[in-house]
């Protein structure tokens with residue numbers, strides 16, 4: 371391997387562990403990454419294939435994987451499946467002939483009628499004032515999906531959401547914690563249509579156990595999947611407190627982390643959670659509708675509270 375591809379390999383490994391704040395786009399479900407698509411495509415071509423070396427991969431499966439599983443390809447967002455090859459070689463700037471939108475202005479990451487799942491998620495769930503859904507199950511689902519996203523586009527993860535629901539027993543954390551015990555069990559998950567990344571799969575199982583333990587310890591009467599005063603209550607402690615004068619400054623910048631997300635990340639790590647770095651937790655809190663510093667819905671977005 372050349373020195374350059376070594377460097378890329380290292381940064382991709384890092385990327386698998388935790389997204390470096392700098393390379394991720396500002397707001398939560400990161401629809402657009404700042405890495406030039408072509409660079410990433412080149413890098414993943416070089417690096418991820420050898421990573422899969424345990425398996426003899428025929429050309430056919432290989433192609434299939436590249437199509438089905440945009441796994442480690444953050445350019446997936448910019449390049450819908452059929453056109454990926456073409457688009458990936460250009461920069462993402464040039465807009466294609468637009469589909470007819472619905473006339474609503476959205477946050478830039480969701481403002482594209484070509485991505486209906488992303489739009490619906492933005493319109494209905496993301497950053498809903500005081501939370502779209504307070505159930506333990508939903509908050510666990512978001513936690514797993516945000517972790518799975520690291521290094522990928524949020525759109526990629528949304529496309530796999532149904533696969534996740536199926537593979538993870540509708541995000542029944544009790545069941546996940548007790549079902550997956552050995553590496554072979556994990557391999558079964560890797561054969562489904564979820565993001566095929568060993569570390570992420572391992573982390574999700576570790577997190578299911580840690581999630582159960584947290585609830586049992588702090589909210590013993592709220593451990594059920596549909597209980598709404600378990601993890602939701604836990605998160606309240608990471609809300610941005612109103613400033614003393616009772617007058618918050620108008621947020622003017624995108625952040626990728628905050629004092630609250632730093633603290634949440636530390637607290638969860640102490641409890642054994644994985645893939646809960648501060649950037650991921652910032653995105654998580656934003657997504658869950660826990661008030662944070664920084665721009666939430668972009669000014670002008672029809673969902674903006676201002």
Ligand SMILES: *[C@@H]1O[C@H](CO)[C@@H](O)[C@H](O)[C@H]1NC(C)=O
Pocket residue numbers: 502503504505507508511
């Ligand atoms: C909340 O999310 C859970 C898990 O996805 C779902 O089962 C439940 O129906 C949702 N509740 C509401 C009110 O949307």
